[in-house]
Amino acid sequence: MSRRASQDVTITLVVSAFLIWFLPLMISTYTLTVLVIYGMLGLSLGLIWGFGGILCFGQAAFFGLGAYTYAITAINIGESTLPMILAVLVPAVFAALLGAMMFYGRLTDVYLGVITLVVTLILFKFMNSTAGPQYAIGNARLGGFNGIPGFQTLNVPGDPSAYIWGDTYFYVCALALVIVFLLVTWLLRSSFGRIAVGIRENEVRMGLMGYNVAARKTMLFAIGAAIAGLAGALFANWGEIVTPNLFSLGQSAEIIIWCIVGGLGTRFGPIVGAAGLAYLKFMLGQQSMIDNTLIMGLILVLFVLFLPRGLVPAIETLLNSIIGHKKRKPKPHRMRRARHG
Amino acid sequence: MVETVLETSGLTMRFGGVIASDNVNFKLQARELRCLIGPNGAGKSTFFKCVTGLLKPTEGHVYMRGQEVTGWQTHQIASLGVGIKTQTPNVMDALSVHENIWLAARRFYSIVEARERADEIIERLALGAIARAQMGQLAHGERQRVELGIVAVANPWLVLLDEPAAGMSAQDVDRMTDIIHQLTRFAAVVIVEHDMQFIRSIAQTVTVFHQGAVLMEDSVENVMSDPQVRAVYLGKKA
Numbered sequence: 001m002s003r004r005a006s007q008d009v010t011i012t013l014v015v016s017a018f019l020i021w022f023l024p025l026m027i028s029t030y031t032l033t034v035l036v037i038y039g040m041l042g043l044s045l046g047l048i049w050g051f052g053g054i055l056c057f058g059q060a061a062f063f064g065l066g067a068y069t070y071a072i073t074a075i076n077i078g079e080s081t082l083p084m085i086l087a088v089l090v091p092a093v094f095a096a097l098l099g100a101m102m103f104y105g106r107l108t109d110v111y112l113g114v115i116t117l118v119v120t121l122i123l124f125k126f127m128n129s130t131a132g133p134q135y136a137i138g139n140a141r142l143g144g145f146n147g148i149p150g151f152q153t154l155n156v157p158g159d160p161s162a163y164i165w166g167d168t169y170f171y172v173c174a175l176a177l178v179i180v181f182l183l184v185t186w187l188l189r190s191s192f193g194r195i196a197v198g199i200r201e202n203e204v205r206m207g208l209m210g211y212n213v214a215a216r217k218t219m220l221f222a223i224g225a226a227i228a229g230l231a232g233a234l235f236a237n238w239g240e241i242v243t244p245n246l247f248s249l250g251q252s253a254e255i256i257i258w259c260i261v262g263g264l265g266t267r268f269g270p271i272v273g274a275a276g277l278a279y280l281k282f283m284l285g286q287q288s289m290i291d292n293t294l295i296m297g298l299i300l301v302l303f304v305l306f307l308p309r310g311l312v313p314a315i316e317t318l319l320n321s322i323i324g325h326k327k328r329k330p331k332p333h334r335m336r337r338a339r340h341g
Numbered sequence: 342m343v344e345t346v347l348e349t350s351g352l353t354m355r356f357g358g359v360i361a362s363d364n365v366n367f368k369l370q371a372r373e374l375r376c377l378i379g380p381n382g383a384g385k386s387t388f389f390k391c392v393t394g395l396l397k398p399t400e401g402h403v404y405m406r407g408q409e410v411t412g413w414q415t416h417q418i419a420s421l422g423v424g425i426k427t428q429t430p431n432v433m434d435a436l437s438v439h440e441n442i443w444l445a446a447r448r449f450y451s452i453v454e455a456r457e458r459a460d461e462i463i464e465r466l467a468l469g470a471i472a473r474a475q476m477g478q479l480a481h482g483e484r485q486r487v488e489l490g491i492v493a494v495a496n497p498w499l500v501l502l503d504e505p506a507a508g509m510s511a512q513d514v515d516r517m518t519d520i521i522h523q524l525t526r527f528a529a530v531v532i533v534e535h536d537m538q539f540i541r542s543i544a545q546t547v548t549v550f551h552q553g554a555v556l557m558e559d560s561v562e563n564v565m566s567d568p569q570v571r572a573v574y575l576g577k578k579a
């Protein structure tokens with residue numbers, strides 16, 4: 001177990017070191033930075049959905065909340081360290097409260113989807129309506145649909161004049177993603193992660209075993225929101241402005257598509273899906289022949305039809321069959337139906 | 342004095358107009374083995390669900406080891422040391438047999454102990470050959486056996502089994518009987534069953550449910566030869 005764990009860490013470090021060296025040779029670090037940030041956002045949903053069975057239609061809400069928290073506190077403080085921390089904590093606490101309400105209330109998955117969707121919509125509408133000067137937190141005016149520009153961007157902790165930007169900022173974001181990825185790996189290997197997967201598979205049975213399903217789902221939901229919040233803060237620093245579009249439903253839908261295309265139930269899939277599709281969208285954005293929403297829709301439909309498990313699991317299967325790493329073939333389905341009552 | 346581990350008083354469950362559980366007074370002693378029988382729809386499963394918190398009874402009280410647990414949630418009751426197998430199989434299909442049993446053990450034991458206990462139970466239930474197989478690929482009898490392992494690995498003092506032998510082969514049933522006898526060394530066990538052969542082979546006292554209420558409670562022989570029981574239950578089966 002611990003040997004496999006250290007093997008996992010080594011592979012992660014080698015692969016990411018290679019990518020961090022190699023990719024800037026092909027793509028500008030400015031574009032890569034946002035791909036890395038989206039990768040982290042994809043991972044946040046991939047964690048709670050793929051391993052906890054929680055389908056959240058409002059992951060963008062936590063992303064936006066992280067970005068806004070950063071912008072607002074950065075303006076007021078003028079230094080970036082505390083704002084970065086708050087940008088993780090505020091969405092996490094918000095998600096813990098929202099999650100507790102939903103999971104202790106034993107809402108079904110459909111209502112969970114509806115509520116997370118509605119919360120995102122409310123935040124979007126609210127942020128759009130804050131154009132007036134009366135909407136200000138400290139020195140930070142919320143600015144309605146124009147958003148908040150001109151906040152202190154990331155600096156070396158303790159030195160507000162030492163900005164971290166350009167190539168360096170890319171390396172910081174990439175490193176952050178690697179660290180989050182390793183933390184997620186560790187979490188999934190821990191008892192907490194294995195229990196979360198058990199809950200994904202059968203909530204009733206986990207309850208019958210004595211696990212407090214509501215508490216554990218709430219916790220996982222909050223962890224996902226914390227990661228999304230961190231991604232949001234990094235995004236705010238990258239764009240140097242936050243706008244209500246961060247909360248848009250389109251953004252939420254895109255995160256879900258990233259996970260499906262990349263591969264649910266894997267750690268790597270949602271990151272690949274996010275970065276890949278975001279890059280594709282970026283390329284498509286440079287031409288005007290074809291509408292890029294149409295292409296995104298088409299890709300989703302093709303994946304659902306032909307690669308329903310997503311890219312990463314499909315590649316894994318392919319690699320395994322090439323290397324001859326034969327997996328034991330599953331036995332034919334011999335299960336008979338039990339009497340139901 | 343023998344300790345009473347499970348007691349219900351006036352337990353009643355109504356679904357709209359249907360009275361699925363009707364004023365049930367039930368008492369079970371430590372390490373007792375009890376069978377519940379009754380025709381389909383007699384309210385056996387509903388009684389279990391009320392006791393285990395899967396349903397909230399309309400009226401009445403549930404006590405475990407003297408403590409009132411009425412209205413508690415399932416995970417709270419299970420945490421006391423109560424092992425539960427529902428009538429419909431409840432397992433994690435995408436996970437391995439070992440992982441299923443390990444998860445049950447982990448609730449009460451450290452990571453290392455949980456693995457040891459899981460290995461031990463897997464050996465005891467002769468599941469070694471399929472320990473790494475996915476639950477979803479197993480035959481029905483094997484799944485039932487694993488679910489019994491899930492219950493047993495947590496070392497419960499009260500075990501509630503809703504039709505554990507349903508749909509099993511004779512050989513599987515024999516093995517099940519052994520396992521249940523092992524459980525009774527430390528736990529009181531309540532079993533809902535339809536299979537008379539099986540009940541004869543294990544039970545001492547039998548409680549008969551009929552239309553939600555307790556019709557009678559007596560030794561196997563007396564219950565089997567009771568004309569009223571035969572009329573509502575055995576007669577129907579023959």
Ligand SMILES: Nc1ncnc2c1ncn2[C@@H]1O[C@H](COP(=O)(O)OP(=O)(O)OP(=O)(O)O)[C@@H](O)[C@H]1O
Binds near residue numbers: 356359380381
């Ligand atoms: N959720 C429910 N809503 C409405 N009626 C229910 C519900 N659950 C059970 N019932 C009814 O309560 C009665 C008792 O059902 P229960 O499942 O407890 O019977 P049982 O003794 O377990 O039967 P079986 O031997 O078929 O498992 C039946 O008439 C059933 O239709």
Ligand SMILES: [Mg+2]
Binds near residue numbers: 428503
């Ligand atoms: Mg039943």
